[in-house]
Amino acid sequence: MNLRLELYRKKEKLKRYLRRRRDGSCTVLLYHRVADTGYDPQQLCVSPENFEKQLKYLKRHYHFINVEEFNHHLNTNKAFPKNALLINFDDGYADNLLNALPILEAKNLQSVFYIATANLNTNHLFWWDELDEIFRNKEAINNQVLIRLLKTYGLSNPEQLYAFLLTALKTAGSLSVRNDLLEKIRQLGTINSDLSPYRCLTYHELKQLAASRSAVIGGHTVHHLSLGHLSRADQEYEIQISLKILEEILQKPVKLFSYPYGERQNYNNDTMSICRSLGLSHGAANYGGYVSPADDLFSFTRFVVRNDNPTVLVQKLKASL
Numbered sequence: 567m568n569l570r571l572e573l574y575r576k577k578e579k580l581k582r583y584l585r586r587r588r589d590g591s592c593t594v595l596l597y598h599r600v601a602d603t604g605y606d607p608q609q610l611c612v613s614p615e616n617f618e619k620q621l622k623y624l625k626r627h628y629h630f631i632n633v634e635e636f637n638h639h640l641n642t643n644k645a646f647p648k649n650a651l652l653i654n655f656d657d658g659y660a661d662n663l664l665n666a667l668p669i670l671e672a673k674n675l676q677s678v679f680y681i682a683t684a685n686l687n688t689n690h691l692f693w694w695d696e697l698d699e700i701f702r703n704k705e706a707i708n709n710q711v712l713i714r715l716l717k718t719y720g721l722s723n724p725e726q727l728y729a730f731l732l733t734a735l736k737t738a739g740s741l742s743v744r745n746d747l748l749e750k751i752r753q754l755g756t757i758n759s760d761l762s763p764y765r766c767l768t769y770h771e772l773k774q775l776a777a778s779r780s781a782v783i784g785g786h787t788v789h790h791l792s793l794g795h796l797s798r799a800d801q802e803y804e805i806q807i808s809l810k811i812l813e814e815i816l817q818k819p820v821k822l823f824s825y826p827y828g829e830r831q832n833y834n835n836d837t838m839s840i841c842r843s844l845g846l847s848h849g850a851a852n853y854g855g856y857v858s859p860a861d862d863l864f865s866f867t868r869f870v871v872r873n874d875n876p877t878v879l880v881q882k883l884k885a886s887l
Contacts, residue, residue, distance in 0.1 A: 828852025
């Protein structure tokens, strides 16, 4: 009975998948990094080899569109071309220029690169990279600090503490709250590894990226805070200032935006209202599934791509319904 039920569910899922493809939906693929790091707890990296293989396979079986076409279909409620795909990158890592862009250019494909501005032109790490490196260097962990933090948060072991800190940093209600917590975490240990793989774009590299026909630049806040956990005033700052910084660097308007983390709890009606009031073209979310022509331009979904071979990637796309 269970086997029959499972087969039925798989059959229904396949029907829904095929129906959505016929109905003219679009898949927005969300990447973060194209790099071989050997250590990737957040699963943000796709190796250059897999990235090239994914695009090669997808180009044979799907119809890639650019962001202007994507916005047009949502603005007009017009069905997307069959098997439509749009590529996105979030955050602004330097490997987007160094590793991803040459592959995109070679295949004559376009991606939107949404850039968080605080780490541009610096050696600063995103908080998740810093957290991962501190916990990676187990020999350097200060046990007294570890015991104190476990006791403070009512936890039993380092694994629980790591999971707790991931959530707490992600959902911090202000930059000061997140920075205060980061200061406590930094007392746990030191980072000894080479940090260059984590660096973000320099201003010059951002200009290089923006100059390519394969790249369109969008905003992604200043400090990569969860907008849904911020006051409206703080949201306005994070959105407006990030766009202003990008426009000053690039000397051209920036009209696209994506919400950090992007699940439904990480943006709200204020977020979408602010983006609309600024005259932006769209606001990208991130909770899996396909984009239909009737979807909101300021709340459309994206599919996060992992370091998978093309067959596994397509299987995951079909299973995301």
